[in-house]
Amino acid sequence: MVNTCPHLIAEFFHKAPTNTLGGSRIHYPNGIPDNDVQPNKPYVCSIQTKQFPRVTSQNLHPSSSATKQKPSKNIAAPFPPVVPNFTFPICIYIRLFDTLRMASSSRVFSSYLRTLCSLPFRRSSPGIPLSSSFFIGKSGFGSLRLTSNLRKFECRTRASMAEIITPKSKGKVQVFDAEDELAVSLAKYTADLANKFSKEKDSFTVVLSGGSLIKSLRKLVEPPFIDSVDWSKWHVFWVDERVVPKDHPNSNYFLAYNDFLSKIPIPSGNVYAINDALAAEAAADDYETCLKHLVKSKIIDQSEITGFPKFDLILLGMGPDGHVASLFPSHPLVHENTKWVTCIKDSPKPPLERISFTLPVINASPYIALVVAGASKANSVHAALGPGPSSDMLPVQMVSPDGVVTWFLDKEAASKL
Ligand SMILES: O=C(O)[C@H](O)[C@@H](O)[C@H](O)[C@H](O)COP(=O)(O)O
Known part of the structure; x- marks a missing residue:
């Protein structure tokens, strides 16, 4: 019945x-x-x-x-x-x-x-x-x-979702009553973009972060989204990775594999993990070389203006201190503007050694989703989206692409807006 x-x-x-x-x-x-x-x-x-x-x-x-x-x-x-x-x-x-x-x-x-x-x-x-x-x-x-x-x-x-009006430069901000609602909306957003790019150019390049983002993607591997997407068109990358073996619980690849990639029929050759057999600098260089090959073979687009690679969609989490990828507040790496991929050996968030996309690569993307849940993030969300000017720019505030930023916030993260 x-x-x-x-x-x-x-x-x-x-x-x-x-x-x-x-x-x-x-x-x-x-x-x-x-x-x-x-x-x-x-x-x-x-x-x-x-x-x-x-x-x-x-x-x-x-x-x-x-x-x-x-x-x-x-x-x-x-x-x-x-x-x-x-x-x-x-x-x-x-x-x-x-x-x-x-x-x-x-x-x-x-x-x-x-x-x-x-x-x-x-x-x-x-x-x-x-x-x-x-x-x-x-x-x-x-x-x-x-x-x-x-x-x-x-x-x-x-209504269980509200949109907050912010200056255009700050992007589109959506606040959800519950994280579960956020996850459904994120799945729809991602599936829609995947379908758009797959139709337009026969491929979809998407970049994942670590942390709670992967859990927030859980609805994408459930009906109806799992069946509405052509997974063979997906090419998956990481915005950052910890320098640990791929089967280590700290590995962003491990997390994404267990909770997301193992549940979708994506060709294994379309999953571009960071090489875990190399030390930090070498792994960053190796990943940059890999991206350059993929730009040459036209799997990844390239910005005509800056020459940086242009991923169709970058899915970012944000730490309570306002970091994104492995770019931390007041760290010199946030000013790296030549390399595509860099490494950090003194990460304030463990583990110490990490590989990360640089900001110019992140900002070349036409679509960025910032997925942020939890009260511990409310101050940084306020710094990024609140009205006042802020003296010290947090990395999240430096995410300012030519494209569109969409914030997916739960009400705890948005509580100070
Ligand atoms: O590997 C990492 O640590 C990340 O990619 C990092 O940038 C993460 O996205 C934020 O720290 C938010 O993590 P949470 O959502 O778990 O707080």
């Missing part, structure tokens, strides 16, 4: 005129026009309203005691409008769209409703022939109203 829920959601939106819900609009991926949406195809959608910032998918958090059960991965939650006084994030719809198999038959729709109405916990709910639906926006909240032949139901919605 519950598996038919996505059909219901699909029907629900398709019954609404031109896919709008009183100022809310569904966006299908890659600009698919609304009337071109195909039955029996999965779509990852986003929703945009006049009243809310743009939001992306997330879980249902029912407040109604009747629906305390949380949706598991494969079991869609009951469609909220049939439950009175139901509070849920607005992006519930997109969550359901994530796994959507579009149904055009109204038979599916009504049989689902019949089943719902026969469920014990909804015995008090009347039947729900939907006749109209719309969102009403208030500041931060909205209501979805459904008119049944017996009475009206109201469901409150709450």
Whole structure:
């Protein structure tokens, strides 16, 4: 029964005129026009309203005691409008769209409703022939109203992501209520860019950092993202690496392999790990040479202006002190502007020896994501994005590409903004 829920959601939106819900609009991926949406195809959608910032998918958090059960991965939650006084994030719809198999038959729709109405916990709910639906926006909240032949139901919605307006130079800043929501949005962002570049140039060059970023990429290896990406087009690099063997728990390669790369069908030749058999300087030179070959063979783009390699997407974490890659505050390496890859032997964050991309390489990228979660990062986030001028530039503040920086923050990291 519950598996038919996505059909219901699909029907629900398709019954609404031109896919709008009183100022809310569904966006299908890659600009698919609304009337071109195909039955029996999965779509990852986003929703945009006049009243809310743009939001992306997330879980249902029912407040109604009747629906305390949380949706598991494969079991869609009951469609909220049939439950009175139901509070849920607005992006519930997109969550359901994530796994959507579009149904055009109204038979599916009504049989689902019949089943719902026969469920014990909804015995008090009347039947729900939907006749109209719309969102009403208030500041931060909205209501979805459904008119049944017996009475009206109201469901409150709450945006679970906010966009902070910053000067253009500081990039696009998104703040998520929960890290889980951040992870879904990051997966969609990465998958969309992968698809864009794979289509445009038949390859996608992406650079990973170490630390918690890898955990934040976890949704990318789950449906629907894992199936929506052509992994054979991916070429994976590291923005920094610790000078340890590849199977050492401190190795960024090891972390990425265990939690990400081993779960995707990427050709092993497209994974460019830093050579762990070499000492720091030699490993940095070796990696730079490897990048130069790949630029020559046109796997990696090159900036016509600066000559630095241009990776399609760089995914950066940030340390509590505002470091990115292995470029630490007040360290001379942040001013390295000739080399592509350098090394540090006195890293304030252990281990001492590391290899790192330099800032000009990072800044040559057309897309950079800064993925930052946790209260320990709030001061540096404030220094980077807050209003005041700051005397000492943190490395994260020196990430200022010609391209687009998108910040993915959880609310703890954004708490001082
Ligand atoms: O290898 C590393 O240590 C990193 O690449 C480093 O730049 C990391 O991204 C930040 O320190 C944030 O790490 P956390 O997200 O774990 O705090």
